[in-house]
Amino acid sequence: MYSIGQVAEKSGLSCYTLRYYDHEGLMPFVHRNKAGRREFSEHDLDFIDLITCLKATGMQLREIRKFVEMSMAGDETLADRLAIFKAQQESVHDQMAQLQKHLDKLNFKVRYYEAACEAGTEDAVSGNCEIPDAPITIDDAKRVKPKKVG
Amino acid sequence: MYSIGQVAEKSGLSCYTLRYYDHEGLMPFVHRNKAGRREFSEHDLDFIDLITCLKATGMQLREIRKFVEMSMAGDETLADRLAIFKAQQESVHDQMAQLQKHLDKLNFKVRYYEAACEAGTEDAVSGNCEIPDAPITIDDAKRVKPKKVG
DNA sequence: GTACCACTTAGAGCTAACTCTAAGTAAATT
DNA sequence: AATTTACTTAGAGTTAGCTCTAAGTGGTAC
DSSP states (O other): OBOHHHHHHHHSOOHHHHHHHHHTTSOTTOEEOTTSOEEBOHHHHHHHHHHHHHHHTTOOHHHHHHHHHHHHHOGGGHHHHHHHHHHHHHHHHHHHHHHHHHHHHHHHHHHHHHHHHHHTSGGGEEOOTTSTTOOOEEOGGGOSSOOOOO | OBOHHHHHHHHSOOHHHHHHHHHTTSOTTOEEOTTSOEEBOHHHHHHHHHHHHHHHTTOOHHHHHHHHHHHHHOGGGHHHHHHHHHHHHHHHHHHHHHHHHHHHHHHHHHHHHHHHHHHTSGGGEEOOTTSTTOOOEEOGGGOSSOOOOO
C-alpha cells in the first residue's frame, strides 16, 4: 500500500493533482484507512498510469471520468470501453500526422536559417517552405559573409 | 490585402484570437489602413502559419512573441532564431516518442478489450500492458460468452 | 440618407487544470 | 509530553488562452 506522497513520487503527479483527480471522480477506487487517509494499491498505480496515458493523449478529465465510471460498472460496459480506446488510438494517429507536418515545416526552417546564418543575411536566401525538402538557395551577390572557397 | 475576417477564414483562427495575438505582440508586422483597420499581406499570412506551427508544437505565446521580436530585429538575431527552431525540432521528436509510447499502451488496451468483449468478461483475460505486443490470453473456463468453435 | 455590416477598443468573463492556503488530525520521533 | 511530519478538508487563487460584450466608427447597399 502507498500513501499519496509515495504515489506522487512514483507517478510524477503532485499530491495536489492526485487529490484534485480524486475529487473530480477519477479515482473512486482508492481506499481509505481508519484515519481517513488514502491507501493506493499496485493496481491503483496501474490505473493512474492509464489515466496519465489518456490525459497525455489529449483526453479531458471529464471524459476520463466517464471511462473510470464505466470501468467500475463492470462487464456490461466492455464494448463502450473498447470503442473509447479505438477512438483514442485514431486520435493519436491524427496527432502524430499533424505533428509530422509541423516537423516538416520546422525542418525547412532549420535549413533556411542555416543558409541565412551562412550568408549572414536573410535577404540572400530563398526557398518554398510549403514543399518538404524544397531546395534552399543562396544568392551569392547578396551575401554579407563571403562564401568560403574550398 | 486581407481583412481580419478574411484571415480568420483562411487561417482557421477566430477574429477574437487574431486580435488577441496582435494585442499580445505576436503580430507587430500587420499594417493598418487610414480607418485604423488591420490589413494583412500574403507574407503576413505565411507568418501566421508559422505562429500556428510553433503554437501547435507546444510553444507558449510569450516564447513565440520573443521569436517575433527577433524576426523584426533583423539579421543579427539569425543564430538565435536557428537555435529556437533546432530546439523546437527536438521537442517535437520527444513529443512523438512520448506519443508512440502512449500509443503502444492504447494498442494493448484495444487488444485487451477485444479479448474481453469476445470472452464476455474481463476476468477471463490476462496480459501485461508494459510489454508491447505482449500476448493476451483468454481463460476459457472463465468465459461468459462460450468460445465459437469452427 | 439611412440601414447595415465588418470592423475598432477596453475590459470583463470563461474554461481547464491545476496550485496553494488555512485550519485541523493522527502517528511517529525526540 | 512535545514536536514534527504527512496527511485531511474546503475553498480561494493562478495561469494560459481564449471568448465575448459594449460602445463606437467607417464604408457600402438600397
